[in-house]
Amino acid sequence: MTTIAELRARFSPILETVAAGTLDREQERSLPVDAVRALAEAGFGTVRIPVEQGGLGATIPQLTALLIDLAAADSNLPQIWRGHIAFVEDILVTPHTEFRERWLEKILGGAVIGNAWSEIGSVERGAFGTSITVEGEAAEVTGRKFYTTGSIFADYSDTLVQAADGSQHIAVVPLDQPAVTISDDWDGFGQQLTGTGTIIYDGARLESRDVIPFEDRFGYQTAVYQLVLVAVHAGIAAAVEADAVAAVAARTRTYSHGNADRVRQDPQILQVVGEISAVSHAAAALADQVAQAVQAAHDATAARSEDARSAVIETEIASARAQVITSRLVPEAATRLFDALGASAVRRSTALDRHWRNARTVASHNPWVYKAKEIGDWEVNGTPPGFQWGIGTVTSSAQESAGQVADRSAEASGERASEPSEAQPVGV
Template identity: 80%
Template sequence: MTTLTELRARFAPVIETIAQGTLDRERERTLPHGAVRALAEAGFGTVRLPVEAGGLGATFGQLTSLLVDLAAADANLPQIWRGHIAFVEDLLITPHAEFRQRWLRRIADGAVIGNAWSEIGSVERGSQGTKVAVEGEHAEVTGRKFYTTGSYFADYSDTLVEAADGSQHIAVVPLVQAAVTRSDDWDGFGQKLTGTGTIVYDRARLDAQDVIPFEDRFGYQTAVYQLVLIAVHAGIAAAVREDATAAVAARTRTYSHGNADRVREDPQILQVLGEISAVAATAEALAGQVAEAIEEAARAVGAGGEEERSALVAAELASARAQVVTSRLVPEAATRLFDALGASAVRETSALDRHWRNARTVASHNPWVYKAREIGAFEVNGTEPGYQWSIGTVGSREDASAPVPV
């Protein structure tokens, strides 16, 4: 099995190059096409693939460490790969053997998968406005998706669709075709470079064999999606620690009402750095704990009964608990950075505000207040958390089995 040291050695040069260009991309709003492609060429998309399938055979813990490293360099990049990571995980346990083998080969050959599940507007909760029609060996997808993180950079998109009979499916749509329009219209104040915009499918063509029932999706997927965001938070916290430490160490101007003639010796400033360091260490440790719980859930697949159920519950609760903590502490740490520095820190040239904007945006994806309530319900009443959830308007139809990983 590949070790974490070997994995880090493999990706460190790419991640270092990505880090060197982060500020320029942020200032100029330049999408990281080159960074995504460099990661793909280095095999990032195959990290979780078994070695015998042409991958690197990494554990969830090893993958998470790489995601934290990558997020510290550029918080946009791990989120871009979020849909790909979940798609690969589904391949490893899907009951559709031919689908698995076909897509394992494509992933091993370097294919990058994006995400296209979410819809905005008046779509009813539990329903999908994006439709699929299968005829013979071919299928067509028509509809509009938003929050399509990663698909702007991808070869295919893992798309949640609905058939005429109301059943829901996953359709893996080739994105390089005239019937697909991708727009970089994501206008969030953070995670600006994730390509989280709109895809319009106008009878987009794909092979019918690339449409599979959604009900067969792997059970711990929500925890996997959340793990990526927790790793992003951990990486942001690490970057805040690094930037704050470097800025304080280099600072020569001091205030007359401070506590020392050198900022690096001011006990109040050192306290701020200590608090930031504690948050960074906590976030990374929590990401590791979630990875371990998901690893157990992956091992329990197929065991059935209490063993599998308990592992799924543990993975969901671990990710929820970590989400509650990181969603509050990491944005706070990104704000505390400015308490350690002077007014020069808010100049746009430093782009230090990106840390808070990115952390706050990541924290807004899946409302942590609902997750906290689910944790409390489990602790007090033994109520299992929901493994999948949906968002939309309330109408005549209600089906909680259609999740939206926004």
């Protein structure tokens, strides 16, 4: 059985290299192409695939621990891999046997999967402008996607499309073709290196066997996407703690109105570092708690258990609880870092502001206020959380469609899920 120690030993040399280049990449706005490729070559994309099938056999809690380590080194990287992680999780439990075997082989061969789900503009909520046509063994995709986190680094993109009859499908589109254009036009103030920009499909071709119904997507999908974001927050908090400890320990100058001749002995500064440490460890504990819930949902789904739906609901509630906390405390900890340091800490050469910018951006992906409301509605009224996340304009027909989707989702007993929200540098 794979252990977290073995996994860390495998990837720690890469993480050390990643961490050493983070500051330069941040200041130069240089995409971590080499880091993504190094992780892929070391088998990061196969972490969740069972050992007997050729992968590294990690549990979801073990994967989460790795993601926290990776986020501490560079918070962009776990988010870049978010779409790949969700795609792998889907093929592990998909009822489409041929699809599973085909994509397991590709991923074991080193293929990296990106994400292209969300659209911006005036598209109705619950509908998509990206279309697919299927003729025999071939299919074509046409449309524009944004928040396509990870795809600029990937070989294929996990794309949500809509057919002429209104049905929605997952299409795995090869990206190395003239009919695909990917732009690094994500202009967020944080998580700037996730490649969360635009993909334009202009009759992009793929095999029809790489198209499956969206309704067959795994039920705990949304929780997996959110688990990655919780892990990113935990990693950012760990990086803030490490920077605070190192900077305070190294400071030799102190204020005349301070409390000690050395900053490292000043009780007020030590209190600040202690608060940051508490947030870091709490975030890691919350991430593990969510990971345990997601593991239970995976086990129930893989076993086709009648408990699958209740397990999926628990993952939604667990991830929401964690995000309500981390979305508030991690950006605060990133701000408190500056309370422990002097004016030199705000110089651009330190790039310490990246921690707050990145944490705030992650917290903005899916508004935590709505998640807090859903938790309260579950606790007080027993109302299950929504599984169909989307954003867009609303018409009466869209409202009716959303209701029908919710009904179908309930009937599926948790074995299908839904679209991550627009803010997907989710990116996935």
